[in-house]
Amino acid sequence: MRNVQIITDSTSDLSLELLKTNNIDVVPLYVVFEEHTYKDGIEITTEDLYKKVNDTGELPKTSAPTPGDFHEVFKYHIEQNKDILYMGLSSQLSTTIQNAKIAASEFPEGRIEIIDSLNLSAGIGLLALKAVDLTKEGLNVQQIAAKIREQLPKVKTFFAVNTLEYLQKGGRCSSVQSFIGNMLKIRPILKLVDGKIILHQKTRGKREKTLNALIEEILKDKDLIDLDRMIVNHSLAPEDAVYLKEELEKALSIKEIVFLKAGCVISSHSGPQTVGVMYNVR
Incomplete structure (x- = not known):
C-alpha cells in the first residue's frame, strides 16, 4: 500500500x-x-x-x-x-x-x-x-x-471580530453598517455554516465581554466536544488568544490546544485583533 x-x-x-x-x-x-x-x-x-x-x-x-x-x-x-x-x-x-x-x-x-x-x-x-x-x-x-x-459537519469554527471596517471593505457589510457598528462598539461573532460565513452574534462594549461571549458559546457544546484537540487562532491578537486558551483549558479537559497565527487570507477579511476557535464535536 x-x-x-x-x-x-x-x-x-x-x-x-x-x-x-x-x-x-x-x-x-x-x-x-x-x-x-x-x-x-x-x-x-x-x-x-x-x-x-x-x-x-x-x-x-x-x-x-x-x-x-x-x-x-x-x-x-x-x-x-x-x-x-x-x-x-x-x-x-x-x-x-x-x-x-x-x-x-x-x-x-x-x-x-x-x-x-x-x-x-x-x-x-x-x-x-x-x-x-x-x-x-x-x-x-x-x-x-x-x-x-x-x-x-462536526467541525465548529467561530471568530470574534474586533472591527467591522475590514468586513465592510471586503464587501461583507455596508459602509453604513460599519459606521454604526463601530460607533456603538459592536463586535461580531462569526460562525461557519454549510461552508459560508454567517453573523452569529453581536456583542457591545469591552473586548473582554466579546471574548467571554465566545467562550460561553463554545461551552454550550461542553458535553459534545472532542477533547483530543482544539485550535485557538488569532490575527495580531496574542493576548486575547492566550486569554481564550487559558479559560478554555480551565473549563475543559482538552488534551491539546494548538495556538496559531492567522495568515493573510483570513486576516484580509477579518482585520487585526480577530480571534478564532475551532474544535470537533462527537
Whole structure:
C-alpha cells in the first residue's frame, strides 16, 4: 500500500513547525495589491499585509491557486509513489477546490482524493491534523477520505471580530453598517455554516465581554466536544488568544490546544485583533 501525502492550502493557517512535524504540504493562495501578486505565507506575512493596508488605505484581493499550481504539487508527490489527500478552502468562498479537482483529473483515478472542507482558516487545519492521525493508523487514501468527510459537519469554527471596517471593505457589510457598528462598539461573532460565513452574534462594549461571549458559546457544546484537540487562532491578537486558551483549558479537559497565527487570507477579511476557535464535536 502506498503512503498517503496530506496536502492543504495556505488558508489552513498551520504553522511551519506543524507542517514540517506532520509532513503536510501546502499550496498557497495569492494576495494581490494593485499590480503586485504575492504567495500567501511565502512572499507576504500578515504583518506585511496590515502595513500595506495602512499605507494604501485599500484591502488586497485574494485569489485561488491555479490548476497549474495544483498540478505541479500533485505531480511531485505522485512521482514519489504517494497517494494524495487534499483538503482546501470552502467551495462556497473560493474556486480553490474547483481548481484542485481540475488538476487531479489529469492523474490516474484513485490516486488523489479532493475534499471540500466547507471551512476556512484553522478549521481546515484541524481536519488536516486529523487526516495525519489517520495516516498513522495505516489506512489507505480512500479510507482516510471517507473518515474526513464524515468529520466535516462536526467541525465548529467561530471568530470574534474586533472591527467591522475590514468586513465592510471586503464587501461583507455596508459602509453604513460599519459606521454604526463601530460607533456603538459592536463586535461580531462569526460562525461557519454549510461552508459560508454567517453573523452569529453581536456583542457591545469591552473586548473582554466579546471574548467571554465566545467562550460561553463554545461551552454550550461542553458535553459534545472532542477533547483530543482544539485550535485557538488569532490575527495580531496574542493576548486575547492566550486569554481564550487559558479559560478554555480551565473549563475543559482538552488534551491539546494548538495556538496559531492567522495568515493573510483570513486576516484580509477579518482585520487585526480577530480571534478564532475551532474544535470537533462527537
